[in-house]
Amino acid sequence: MKKVPTIILYVFLFAASILWIYPYVWMLLSSFKPTNEIYSGFLPSQFTLDNYRFILEAADKMERPFIQALGNSIFISVTVTLGVLVSSALVGFALSRLNFKGKNAIFNFIIFQMIFPGFLFIVPLYVLIKNLGLIDTRTALILPSLVSAWGVFMFTQSFRAVPNEYLEAARMDGANDLWIITKVLVPLTSSTVSIVGLFTFIGIWDNFMWPLIVVSDYSKMPLSVLLASFNMQYGSYLGPVLAGSVLQTMPMVLIFLVFRKYFLQGISMSLK
Amino acid sequence: MRVRKRLKTIDAIKGWSLSGGYLVYTAIFWGYPFVWLVILALSKWNYFTPRKFIWFDNFIELFQDEMFWRVFFNTFNFMLYFIPMVLGLSLLFALGLKRVKLFRTFFILAFLVANVSSGVAYSIIFQKLFAINGPLNGLTRAIFGITIPWFSSPQLATLSIAIMVTWKFIGYYGLILFSGLQAIPESLYEAAELDGAGKMTKFFRITLPLINPSIVMVLVLSLTLTFGIFTEPFLITGGGPMRTTYTFQMLIYTTAFQKINPGYASTLAIVVALLSYGCVLLTRKLVEREVEIV
Numbered sequence: 341m342k343k344v345p346t347i348i349l350y351v352f353l354f355a356a357s358i359l360w361i362y363p364y365v366w367m368l369l370s371s372f373k374p375t376n377e378i379y380s381g382f383l384p385s386q387f388t389l390d391n392y393r394f395i396l397e398a399a400d401k402m403e404r405p406f407i408q409a410l411g412n413s414i415f416i417s418v419t420v421t422l423g424v425l426v427s428s429a430l431v432g433f434a435l436s437r438l439n440f441k442g443k444n445a446i447f448n449f450i451i452f453q454m455i456f457p458g459f460l461f462i463v464p465l466y467v468l469i470k471n472l473g474l475i476d477t478r479t480a481l482i483l484p485s486l487v488s489a490w491g492v493f494m495f496t497q498s499f500r501a502v503p504n505e506y507l508e509a510a511r512m513d514g515a516n517d518l519w520i521i522t523k524v525l526v527p528l529t530s531s532t533v534s535i536v537g538l539f540t541f542i543g544i545w546d547n548f549m550w551p552l553i554v555v556s557d558y559s560k561m562p563l564s565v566l567l568a569s570f571n572m573q574y575g576s577y578l579g580p581v582l583a584g585s586v587l588q589t590m591p592m593v594l595i596f597l598v599f600r601k602y603f604l605q606g607i608s609m610s611l612k
Numbered sequence: 613m614r615v616r617k618r619l620k621t622i623d624a625i626k627g628w629s630l631s632g633g634y635l636v637y638t639a640i641f642w643g644y645p646f647v648w649l650v651i652l653a654l655s656k657w658n659y660f661t662p663r664k665f666i667w668f669d670n671f672i673e674l675f676q677d678e679m680f681w682r683v684f685f686n687t688f689n690f691m692l693y694f695i696p697m698v699l700g701l702s703l704l705f706a707l708g709l710k711r712v713k714l715f716r717t718f719f720i721l722a723f724l725v726a727n728v729s730s731g732v733a734y735s736i737i738f739q740k741l742f743a744i745n746g747p748l749n750g751l752t753r754a755i756f757g758i759t760i761p762w763f764s765s766p767q768l769a770t771l772s773i774a775i776m777v778t779w780k781f782i783g784y785y786g787l788i789l790f791s792g793l794q795a796i797p798e799s800l801y802e803a804a805e806l807d808g809a810g811k812m813t814k815f816f817r818i819t820l821p822l823i824n825p826s827i828v829m830v831l832v833l834s835l836t837l838t839f840g841i842f843t844e845p846f847l848i849t850g851g852g853p854m855r856t857t858y859t860f861q862m863l864i865y866t867t868a869f870q871k872i873n874p875g876y877a878s879t880l881a882i883v884v885a886l887l888s889y890g891c892v893l894l895t896r897k898l899v900e901r902e903v904e905i906v
Contacts, residue, residue, distance in 0.1 A: 346711065353708050353715075357722035360779065363737050364725070366747065379745055431634045439620065440627035446635070453642060459840060459861060460885050463868045463877050464648035465641070470659070487637045517626065546730045548843045549861070553869055564732045568847055571736050578740065585733035596728040600721060603728075607787050 364593070371586045375579040391579035395587070399570065399580065403558050409566040410587060416481050416562055417544045423486035424540045425533065431487075432495025433521050437507065447496060453489040466553055480554040481562065485544060491536045498532040499525050535606035538599055542592055563588050652878035659872060670879035680880070682855055683863050684887075686770065689856075691838050693774035698781055698834055699827070705786035710793045723783030731843035738776045739763070739848045763849055766856040773844050773857055777837070785830045792826030793819070824901045831895050839888040860884045 366382075371391050373384040395406050434440075435447050465484055474480040502525055510524050526533055551565045558566065567584045575581060596603060653670060657663040674680050705723060709716060726734075741748055742762035749759050762772040796819065804814050820827075842861035845851055851858035860880070868877035 349708055349711055350715070353712060353719050356705075357719055360723050360726055360783075363734070363741060363779070364729075366741065367733075367737050378740075379747060379750065427634070427637075430630050434627045434630035438623045438627040438630075440624040443627060443631065446631050453638070456646075457836070457840070457885055457888070459864065460649060460881050461642070461645045462864070463874050463881065464645035464652060466868070467648055467652070467659070467874065468641070468645055484641050487634060487641075489638075489642075492634065542728060546732075548731050549865065553865070564730060567736070568732045571847070581736060582740070585730075585736050588730045588733045592728045592730055593725060596725060597721075600724075603724065604720070604787070607784065607791075 364589070367582055367585055367589070371579065371583040373579065375577070378578050378582070391583035394577070394580045395583045402570075402574065404566055404570045404574075405559055406563070406566065406570075406584060406587065408559055409561050409563045412478060412560065413545060413563040414591075416478060417541050419482050420485045420544045421537050421541045423482070424488045424491045425537055427487045428491035428495040428536060429521055429526060429533075431492045432499050433517065433525065435492070435496040436499035437520075437525075447493075450489045450493050450496075454493065462549065462553065469554055474554075476555055476557045476560060478560055481547075481551055484550075485540075488536075488540065491540065494532050494536050495529070498529040502528050531602055531605050534599060534602040538595060538602060539606065541595065545592060649878050649882070652875050653882055655875045657873075657875050659874060663875075666875075670876050671883070673876070674879055674883060679855075679858075679863065683858050683860055686856060686858055687838060687860060690770055690774055690841075690859075691835070693771050694777060694838060695831070695834055697774060698778045698785060699830060701778060702782045702785035702830065703789055705782055706789035706793055709786070709790050720783070720787065723786060726780050726782070727784045729780060732847065734776070734780065735844050735847040738772075738779075738844075742772055764853055766853050769849050769853055769857050773841075773848070776844060777841070781834070781837070785833065788829055788833075789823060789826045792823035796822045821901065822903055824899070824903050828896060828900050831899060832892050835891045835895060836888060839884055839891075 369382065369384060370378045372387050372389070374386065374388055374390065377385060399406050435443050469475060469480045469484070474483070506524055506528065507520055510520050515523070545562075546564060547562070548564045548568065551562050552568075555561050555565065558569075561569070563584075567581075567588050570577075570584060571581050651663075654665055654667055655663045656666045656669070709719060712719070729737075740746055743749070744759060744761060744764070748762070752758055752760055761768060763769050800818055800822075801814055804818060809817070839860055841859045842865065845857040845859055846862055846865075849857045851862055864877050864880050864884070867880060868874050
């Protein structure tokens with residue numbers, strides 16, 4: 341049996357990598373082209389910012405306030421991410437570092453919760469949000485995701501792995517619980533913290549079905565839903581649609597590239 | 613003794629007030645919807661007029677619903693394209709990664725970046741790339757003189773969506789398989805070579821059996837994913853052509869929020885979750901093997 345020459349393997353992998361990145365490159369280049377050039381030619385013959393100008397200014401008059409939506413998306417994703425991190429750290433601390441009756445039962449319940457897929461809850465959660473009078477508010481997009489069973493699970497697991505000596509030393513120096521969480525436990529488990537934060541942020545940023553259901557007011561929509569509705573109604577404005585897609589994609593890709601180390605750790609962690 | 617007891621009480625107070633917060637939140641945003649899920653599944657309702665208990669009528673209706681079976685068939689049709697494609701390609705990717713020493717991180721990132729694409733944005737991009745007058749058809753027209761109706765022909769539309777989802781997940785699944793491959797000790801292959809084992813034998817007798825846990829993991833993830841697909845068909849095909857790309861999630865969504873029938877939608881959600889578990893359990897039963905590397 342002969343081995344495939346390594347050089348062919350490299351050529352093949354490079355070709356495949358380019359093919360895999362191609363949709364992104366096409367999107368990015370096309371968003372700087374005049375609309376009539378998008379389907380012809382690869383590089384823009386002239387570099388234009390018209391599509392972005394259109395989406396940030398003109399689209400506002402078409403009832404599609406993209407800047408507002410971008411702000412909404414950032415606000416919602418950041419709030420939820422902070423909420424999940426803080427709540428997971430506090431509850432994770434209690435379940436891993438405090439001794440009290442029933443904590444194992446609570447931990448088992450959290451694992452039990454994770455068995456149920458999210459789509460089971462969409463309809464009844466809508467009923468709840470409706471009863472609370474929160475339809476068409478940003479709160480409806482934030483509140484149901486503020487605490488995450490998965491986040492608590494991840495934090496509890498990694499806090500447990502921190503050796504007791506660190507905590508005792510800190511207590512000796514008179515540290516209180518809050519100090520121990522923020523200055524001892526969190527820094528020692530920074531990869532878990534980043535993974536939970538990143539996956540939560542991206543999950544909320546990218547969420548489509550839930551905001552589609554609870555928000556119909558254009559000014560309260562996150563970018564994902566506003567972009568989809570713009571594409572459905574004004575799909576022929578190809579350039580602006582692609583500029584909007586760049587706007588929606590770039591934060592996720594940038595975060596991915598900056599925190600790539602943690603992503604890789606996150607994937608290998610989910611294997612255990 | 614007394615100090616320890618007091619410390620224990622303090623721990624209990626702190627512990628319960630922190631996890632109590634969690635439990636209250638969960639009771640509202642998880643427990644309450646959970647109970648409602650069951651109630652709704654047994655009711656007929658339109659969100660406004662009084663709710664009516666109809667017990668298992670929703671479930672009976674579901675099994676006679678032509679649309680349910682249509683979507684059921686669509687889902688398995690999709691799996692038939694998606695699962696072999698995604699498993700085969702991510703295995704190839706993992707094997708390729710294992711062989712190269714240089715640029716490994718670059719290859720991983722190139723494939724993984726697809727995984728962080730936004731559902732809405734990548735649906736739009738593929739819709740345009742695969743459009744009748746889009747770049748891909750421009751290419752096939754120039755080379756072969758044919759135009760492929762990627763999203764407007766019934767069988768092709770399902771395949772096209774499977775291709776998109778495959779594009780998105782190869783990097784992730786490939787890495788799972790890759791870390792499985794990394795765990796196989798090199799000495800096993802060396803021993804096999806001494807015994808005169810060929811490439812094929814090594815692959816089928818050592819590699820495949822030993823990465824069984826990773827393969828099961830990829831299968832379970834891709835099965836669960838199949839039952840959760842919504843954004844792609846919703847935005848690109850709207851379930852068409854001829855309802856061939858209609859998914860369970862779309863059916864739940866339209867039943868609950870366009871046909872205003874939350875009871876039936878909840879029944880659907882429960883049945884879909886059970887189906888998804890069934891598939892996962894069946895796969896584990898058929899594919900999972902005990903593996904031990906000594």
